[in-house]
Amino acid sequence: MTMTREAGGPLLDVRDVVQEFAVRGPGGVKGAKVHAVSNVSFEMRAGETLGVVGETGSGKSTLARSVIQAPRPKSGVVSFLGTDLMRLGRRALTEARRHMQMVYQDPFGSLNPRWRITELVEEPLRGYGVRSATQRRARVAELLDLVGLDPSVYGGRRPHELSGGQCQRVAIARAIALNPALIVCDEAVASLDVLIQAQVLNLFERLRTELGLSYLFISHDLALVKQVSDRVAVMHLGRLVEVGPAGELYRRPLHPYTSALLDSIPGLDPVTGRVRRPSPPAGEPPSPINPPSGCRFRTRCPLARERCAQESPELREPFPGHQVACHFPLASASEDHEKRLT
Numbered sequence: 200m201t202m203t204r205e206a207g208g209p210l211l212d213v214r215d216v217v218q219e220f221a222v223r224g225p226g227g228v229k230g231a232k233v234h235a236v237s238n239v240s241f242e243m244r245a246g247e248t249l250g251v252v253g254e255t256g257s258g259k260s261t262l263a264r265s266v267i268q269a270p271r272p273k274s275g276v277v278s279f280l281g282t283d284l285m286r287l288g289r290r291a292l293t294e295a296r297r298h299m300q301m302v303y304q305d306p307f308g309s310l311n312p313r314w315r316i317t318e319l320v321e322e323p324l325r326g327y328g329v330r331s332a333t334q335r336r337a338r339v340a341e342l343l344d345l346v347g348l349d350p351s352v353y354g355g356r357r358p359h360e361l362s363g364g365q366c367q368r369v370a371i372a373r374a375i376a377l378n379p380a381l382i383v384c385d386e387a388v389a390s391l392d393v394l395i396q397a398q399v400l401n402l403f404e405r406l407r408t409e410l411g412l413s414y415l416f417i418s419h420d421l422a423l424v425k426q427v428s429d430r431v432a433v434m435h436l437g438r439l440v441e442v443g444p445a446g447e448l449y450r451r452p453l454h455p456y457t458s459a460l461l462d463s464i465p466g467l468d469p470v471t472g473r474v475r476r477p478s479p480p481a482g483e484p485p486s487p488i489n490p491p492s493g494c495r496f497r498t499r500c501p502l503a504r505e506r507c508a509q510e511s512p513e514l515r516e517p518f519p520g521h522q523v524a525c526h527f528p529l530a531s532a533s534e535d536h537e538k539r540l541t
Contacts, residue, residue, distance in 0.1 A: 208281065210380060210413055211243040211266070216275035218265045222488060231488045235261040236272070237437040240514070245380070248407065248414040250428030250445065252421050252460065254484060258437040259417045263383045266415065267299055268292055280380060297327050300374035304386035306366035310358045316343070316369055317354040323376040342372040346402060364395035368402065375406060383415045388423070400427055422464055425449050433457045436487060436495040439514060443521035453523040456480065456496045494526070502527050
């Protein structure tokens with residue numbers, strides 16, 4: 200199957216995607232539904248990094264898995280390289296997935312502990328029909344070198360003989376083995392310490408430049424997402440509430456939820472040198488099994504009014520390239536948000 204992107208068209212076009220899961224009661228009887236992703240729409244351009252942020256349980260990882268059809272969403276359109284993945288059969292979808300790969304949070308859990316590193320990196324090549332053993336060995340050596348691992352030193356080892364950062368480099372080597380157009384990073388550096396995080400992020404950026412990759416970067420760390428993303432999408436309880444250029448969104452948040460998330464970032468005041476204590480969003484997130492009517496953030500929002508309970512806000516664009524789903528968006532930016540990230 201040939202996948203080609205129309206000239207000037209998006210690499211990834213997600214429209215009105217819905218993903219729900221049944222909650223089973225005693226005896227396996229289906230009960231309520233978890234509304235994990237609700238009518239989410241966004242686009243990605245070739246060569247772009249789109250960061251997706253939000254609290255735990257906001258639906259970030261479910262959205263990522265819905266994009267790669269694991270499992271398929273309940274409804275909506277996921278168009279990748281001009282092809283609607285929702286309409287593909289099993290064989291065609293397998294072929295499409297060679298162009299979109301995933302890097303997971305746990306570098307050890309994503310690798311078979313019994314296999315050597317060369318075997319792990321070689322597996323995608325075998326699976327997608329690279330028949331020549333000589334070609335596979337050469338490609339494996341090239342990939343390990345590309346991610347900063349000496350094949351002669353690390354190729355014969357097993358995952359438990361590597362550090363977390365080295366295992367994540369192996370996972371990245373596997374992800375780029377088939378020259379994909381898109382890599383979905385699901386909390387790909389969350390389990391690494393700060394120094395190793397920086398090294399892996401630099402690797403991601405170098406590979407994006409050298410290989411022309413695009414990233415869908417899922418993370419709960421807002422400060423980290425700002426560093427790596429061209430645009431940022433903010434999720435709350437299964438819905439996108441704000442999407443915009445990274446610098447603009449952090450400097451001038453339009454949604455009260457985005458503003459609350461930025462207030463939760465700790466740091467030092469650049470003027471006084473004092474520690475700024477984080478202030479997390481007020482209240483507890485509502486249950487995705489029974490989300491509030493209208494705006495799902497209204498039960499925690501200081502600006503909520505009667506309209507917020509009656510009408511669900513849709514994404515609109517008050518500024519070029521900056522979308523917000525709020526009936527009463529923040530009128531002006533607070534300079535404190537930018538200071539918190541310096």
